[in-house]
Amino acid sequence: xxxxxxxxxxxxxxxxxxxxxxxxxxxxxxxxxxxxxxxxxxxxxxxxxxxxxxxxxxxxxxxxxxxxxxxxxxxxxxxxxxxxxxxxxxxxxxxxxxxxx
Amino acid sequence: xxxxxxxxxxxxxxxxxxxxxxxxxxxxxxxxxxxxxxxxxxxxxxxxxxxxxxxxxxxxxxxxxxxxxxxxxxxxxxxxxxxxxxxxxxxxxxxxxxxxxxxxxxxxxxxxxxxxxxxxxxxxxxxxxxxxxxxxxxxxxxxxxxxxxxxxxxxxxxxxxxxxxxxxxxxxxxxxxxxxxxxxxxxxxxxxxxxxxxxxxxxxxxxxxxxxxxxxxxxxxxxxxxxxxxxxxxxxxxxxxxxxxxxxxxxxxxxxxxxxxxxxxxxxxxxxxxxxxxxxxxxxxxxxxxxxxxxxxxxxxxxxxxxxxxxxxxxxxxxxxxxxxxxxxxxxxxxxxxxxxxxxxxxxxxxxxxxxxxxxxxxxxxxxxxxxxxxxxxxxxxxxxxxxxxxxxxxxxxxxxxxxxxxxxxxxxxxxxxxxxxxxxxxxxxxxxxxxxxxxxxxxxxxxxxxxxxxxxxxxxxxxxxxxxxxxxxxxxxxxxxxxxxxxxxxxxxxxxxxxxxxxxxxxxxxxxxxxxxxxxxxxxxxxxxxxxxxxxxxxxxxxxxxxxxxxxxxxxxxxxxxxxxxxxxxxxxxxxxxxxxxxxxxxxxxxxxxxxxxxxxxxxxxxxxxxxxxxxxxxxxxxxxxxxxxxxxxxxxxxxxxxxxxxxxxxxxxxxxxxxxxxxxxxx
Numbered sequence: 001x002x003x004x005x006x007x008x009x010x011x012x013x014x015x016x017x018x019x020x021x022x023x024x025x026x027x028x029x030x031x032x033x034x035x036x037x038x039x040x041x042x043x044x045x046x047x048x049x050x051x052x053x054x055x056x057x058x059x060x061x062x063x064x065x066x067x068x069x070x071x072x073x074x075x076x077x078x079x080x081x082x083x084x085x086x087x088x089x090x091x092x093x094x095x096x097x098x099x100x101x
Numbered sequence: 102x103x104x105x106x107x108x109x110x111x112x113x114x115x116x117x118x119x120x121x122x123x124x125x126x127x128x129x130x131x132x133x134x135x136x137x138x139x140x141x142x143x144x145x146x147x148x149x150x151x152x153x154x155x156x157x158x159x160x161x162x163x164x165x166x167x168x169x170x171x172x173x174x175x176x177x178x179x180x181x182x183x184x185x186x187x188x189x190x191x192x193x194x195x196x197x198x199x200x201x202x203x204x205x206x207x208x209x210x211x212x213x214x215x216x217x218x219x220x221x222x223x224x225x226x227x228x229x230x231x232x233x234x235x236x237x238x239x240x241x242x243x244x245x246x247x248x249x250x251x252x253x254x255x256x257x258x259x260x261x262x263x264x265x266x267x268x269x270x271x272x273x274x275x276x277x278x279x280x281x282x283x284x285x286x287x288x289x290x291x292x293x294x295x296x297x298x299x300x301x302x303x304x305x306x307x308x309x310x311x312x313x314x315x316x317x318x319x320x321x322x323x324x325x326x327x328x329x330x331x332x333x334x335x336x337x338x339x340x341x342x343x344x345x346x347x348x349x350x351x352x353x354x355x356x357x358x359x360x361x362x363x364x365x366x367x368x369x370x371x372x373x374x375x376x377x378x379x380x381x382x383x384x385x386x387x388x389x390x391x392x393x394x395x396x397x398x399x400x401x402x403x404x405x406x407x408x409x410x411x412x413x414x415x416x417x418x419x420x421x422x423x424x425x426x427x428x429x430x431x432x433x434x435x436x437x438x439x440x441x442x443x444x445x446x447x448x449x450x451x452x453x454x455x456x457x458x459x460x461x462x463x464x465x466x467x468x469x470x471x472x473x474x475x476x477x478x479x480x481x482x483x484x485x486x487x488x489x490x491x492x493x494x495x496x497x498x499x500x501x502x503x504x505x506x507x508x509x510x511x512x513x514x515x516x517x518x519x520x521x522x523x524x525x526x527x528x529x530x531x532x533x534x535x536x537x538x539x540x541x542x543x544x545x546x547x548x549x550x551x552x553x554x555x556x557x558x559x560x561x562x563x564x565x566x567x568x569x570x571x572x573x574x575x576x577x578x579x580x581x582x583x584x585x586x587x588x589x590x591x592x593x594x595x596x597x598x599x600x601x602x603x604x605x606x607x608x609x610x611x612x613x614x615x616x617x618x619x620x621x622x623x624x625x626x627x628x629x630x631x632x633x634x635x636x637x638x639x640x641x642x643x644x645x646x647x648x649x650x651x652x653x654x655x656x657x658x659x660x661x662x663x664x665x666x667x668x669x670x671x672x673x674x675x676x677x678x679x680x681x682x683x684x685x686x687x688x689x690x691x692x693x694x695x696x697x698x699x700x701x702x703x704x705x706x707x708x709x710x711x712x713x714x715x716x717x718x719x720x721x722x723x724x725x726x727x728x729x730x731x732x733x734x735x736x737x738x739x740x741x742x743x744x745x746x747x748x749x750x751x752x753x754x755x756x757x758x759x760x761x762x763x764x765x766x767x768x769x770x
Contacts, residue, residue, distance in 0.1 A: 099747040
């Protein structure tokens with residue numbers, strides 16, 4: 001029997017993987033992928049919790065919105081990465097430290 | 102000529118003083134080119150002529166003259182400089198001039214060929230200037246200035262042969278001891294000025310010769326002032342116990358000694374006392390008499406044991422000055438002046454004659470290359486055959502000193518002794534000791550001068566076998582001339598036409614001193630008789646001892662040694678003052694070195710230690726604290742800096758950490 005707890009566990013795993021990707025990857029695209037994973041983990045939570053909202057399906061609706069938003073975000077992110085690459089000739093975030101000082 | 106004689110005595114006396122000064126300046130400017138002494142001689146001759154004709158003759162027994170002009174003002178009190186002419190001052194000025202003149206003439210021969218002769222003439226003129234100026238000063242301050250100049254000039258002349266160590270020591274000694282007296286004089290002036298408001302002799306004593314402000318003065322300061330002035334006179338006139346400089350002053354040229362001893366230096370003290378005589382009260386006068394008496398006696402005793410011909414004469418001078426002091430002390434200062442005048446002549450002559458003898462002995466010594474002291478009596482004897490003129494002159498002077506009749510010394514010395522006896526009888530009792538001592542000293546005087554005469558001129562010459570014919574002879578006329586002149590002045594007509602009665606003397610007649618004691622008629626015949634007989638007896642003994650060679654005393658007799666060593670006064674002073682001063686200065690040096698410097702050194706060391714400690718504290722504590730704060734801040738900053746490393750992922754990681762911490766906080770809470 002698959003319960004909410006299992007969903008949450010899977011979601012947490014995906015979130016952690018995404019988190020790990022965001023924190024540890026040496027490629028901006030991979031970080032973007034990690035962000036997508038984390039968004040998806042949260043979307044999974046939305047969907048899982050929408051079971052307790054059988055009247056409006058708010059969770060499922062919100063998930064759809066989130067997916068759309070994520071797609072837009074990815075588009076924006078890729079555009080940023082492209083610009084970053086133009087600027088710095090690299091997309092390794094460790095070599096980009098304009099934020100320092 | 103008449104017009105010249107009619108110039109005011111005041112200006113004439115200024116001329117008398119300024120002529121030697123002019124001579125001094127001329128010689129100072131000419132320097133070594135002027136070694137003949139003509140300038141000095143010419144100025145002193147002119148000076149004496151002016152002094153006699155234009156000053157002495159018009160003023161003597163006339164009205165006193167005073168001319169003064171404003172010198173400077175202290176507060177509201179004016180000080181004057183000027184000329185005071187009365188019997189006393191013109192007489193003194195004349196004596197100084199008349200004594201200085203033969204000395205100048207004598208010096209031309211005596212000092213010939215001396216390498217420093219130009220200095221000699223310069224100093225001599227300066228000396229005369231100072232002394233002549235001293236005599237006619239109108240205020241005590243002016244007197245003091247000249248007094249100091251006399252002291253300074255004598256310092257120069259005593260140390261004339263300054264390459265000789267003993268001469269240098271002697272002039273230093275003379276100068277230092279005279280300084281002691283000068284202090285006294287200065288204190289006296291200060292006291293008089295404080296209490297009377299003036300130092301002008303005319304204002305102080307008036308024409309009547311009484312101490313004007315004394316009417317309302319109480320006695321104590323007067324005694325003090327009198328003693329202070331007497332201290333000045335004691336040093337200048339070589340009174341016991343400040344007499345030690347005078348025998349040593351024999352290191353100067355003999356002609357200088359004769360000038361110092363006769364009329365200039367030592368006479369200044371007596372002259373001062375006579376000038377300010379009305380200032381003295383009973384106590385001071387008694388002190389003067391006692392000191393004078395002690396001086397007369399002690400110096401006569403010391404003179405007995407001397408072998409140096411000049412030292413005998415020096416002690417004789419001291420002794421005679423003691424007589425003069427007693428004359429002042431008993432209140433009849435006219436006799437002191439009288440004795441000063443007669444003494445000036447015969448003492449000057451004695452020195453000049455001694456100089457002639459020494460001159461010959463020095464020649465003899467140089468010719469035969471002997472290692473003897475030309476001034477030592479023991480090397481002389483029998484000289485009367487070789488130096489007859491000198492012998493005659495010296496005999497006359499000695500007779501005058503011993504007080505034989507027909508000489509001036511007889512008159513003046515008897516005047517003092519007789520008046521001293523009258524004074525003694527007036528006061529009675531213990532006071533008779535002073536005249537008795539004086540009488541005894543008179544006999545001693547006769548004896549020691551007889552000894553000098555006998556040992557020098559009688560008996561057999563010690564180096565007779567070496568003597569070639571005509572080797573020892575009388576001095577040239579330039580030296581004997583002044584001696585003959587002075588010898589003539591030693592005879593009674595100089596000061597009195599009556600050979601046996603001093604009251605007839607024109608010199609005493611000029612002073613009109615009224616004494617407090619009555620005349621004792623017997624004394625006027627008894628004292629001279631006793632003294633003359635005693636002097637004759639003393640010469641008899643001297644003849645027997647020294648000429649007939651029946652000398653009874655051993656050379657090592659304690660008393661003879663005592664007299665020879667001048668009563669051990671020099672040794673005593675050496676021990677007490679010189680060694681004492683040395684010890685004191687050594688002690689003070691040690692104190693300075695160890696205590697004062699030690700303190701400074703300790704303090705500086707302590708300061709250095711303290712500054713080291715302060716430096717350490719500053720570096721390690723104050724700076725340390727600042728550095729610690731700065732270091733800590735820097736370290737914290739260094740640690741925190743890593744947060745801001747510009748790494749996007751790190752930022753996110755931190756954010757995550759904080760979120761995790763927040764969650765943990767929420768959980769734990």
